[in-house]
Amino acid sequence: MALEETGPGALDPKWGQELYIGRDFKGAIEGFxxxxxxxxxxxxxxxxxxxxxxxxxxxxxxxxxxxxxxxxKFFALSSCALFEQGIDTWVTYPSLSFVGFVSCLETLINVDNKNVALER
Incomplete structure (x- = not known):
């Protein structure tokens, strides 16, 4: 079923249509x-x-x-919580535990290097 584009009831949702769009919505973001x-x-x-x-x-x-x-301090504490969750899940879910450890390290690295300029 095609979406009507003009006339009364244009852009009203209909059962079985392929997509929904908003009135006056521009789909592309051009910048900040x-x-x-x-x-x-x-x-x-x-x-x-x-x-x-x-x-x-x-x-x-x-x-x-x-x-x-x-x-x-909040991010450092959340890093400790991720580490603790990684330890708790190591025996049952080693892959999930590894993800928790990596997230923990990423959080600590960001806190320790917050004033370091990054190349973009």
């Missing part, structure tokens, strides 16, 4: 959006950020100053 003119996200002192109570909030988005530090 420009970030010029977008203000930088404000970094607030961490204690002030985490201890905001009984305050009305507006639509401002901000982050704690040590968010990078906290995320580094």
């Amino acid at each position: 959006s420009s970030i010029e003119g977008i203000p930088k996200v404000e970094a607030v002192e961490t204690n002030k950020y985490l201890n905001r109570r009984f305050i009305t909030y507006d639509a401002v988005f901000d982050i704690p100053k040590d968010l990078t530090f906290l995320l580094d």
Whole structure:
């Protein structure tokens, strides 16, 4: 069954059609959006950020100053969890265990080398 392209009911889904498309959807992505003119996200002192109570909030988005530090610790901890899961699954699923170990190492390498410039 072909998809109607014009007239009333055009682009309405029909039983058995081969594909679904959205109105005004351009299928190809031509590039990233420009970030010029977008203000930088404000970094607030961490204690002030985490201890905001009984305050009305507006639509401002901000982050704690040590968010990078906290995320580094989170990724290191997730690496430890992957390692532990690899040990637990070694006897039953050695292939899955190996994948867990590789993911663990990739996470640790990314954390340790986050400031190293990469060739693209």
